[in-house]
Amino acid sequence: MQIANESEMIALGRSLAKQLNPPAVFELIGDVGTGKTTFTRGLAEGLGVSEPVTSPSFTISKRYDFQTPGGTNGELVHYDFYRLDDPGLMRDELAEALSQPNSVIVVEWGGDVADLLPETKLQLNLSLNPDDSRTISFNDNAKFMENL
Ligand code: ADP
Ligand code: MG
Helix, strand or coil: CEECCHHHHHHHHHHHHHHCCCCEEEEEECCCCCCHHHHHHHHHHHHCCCCCCCCCCCCCEEEEEEECCCCCEEEEEEEECCCCCCCHHHHHHHHHHHCCCCEEEEEECCHHHHHHCCCCCEEEEEEECCCCCEEEEEEECCCCCCCC
């Protein structure tokens, strides 16, 4: 899939959010600046998160509340392990978040915690093209893309 600009990336996240039934796990793979956090911003908007999403780089994780269409409380948890040499305690935090039935988990730079992530997830591989568009390939074990 070709994503021409930032607003198309946000639109992709938004429309995927509409397909979701928590729990849901996204693994975002791609270099710095390919649009992983931008995608997450769209996902949050589509879920109904009211706060703006910013990169969790320095805090490693950020949590955002939203209401599911059924009226229960959901939680978006956004991880970025880029600056973390040793996941240590963050592994426990991630495992706990993954066990929550109403969670939507997004992981950037998840190589060191890949063993914790479930088989049922949507992996996005993002890459940057010379014209500033992005190419995304999907590995969709969770079948989130089926109705897109
Ligand atoms: P990452 O989290 O992968 O490091 P970010 O989402 O933080 O990347 O940053 C991507 C940057 O690239 C943003 O400043 C965004 O505005 C810009 N951008 C330009 N073109 C695109 C595009 N086609 N898709 C996504 N982001 C884009
Ligand atoms: Mg990022």
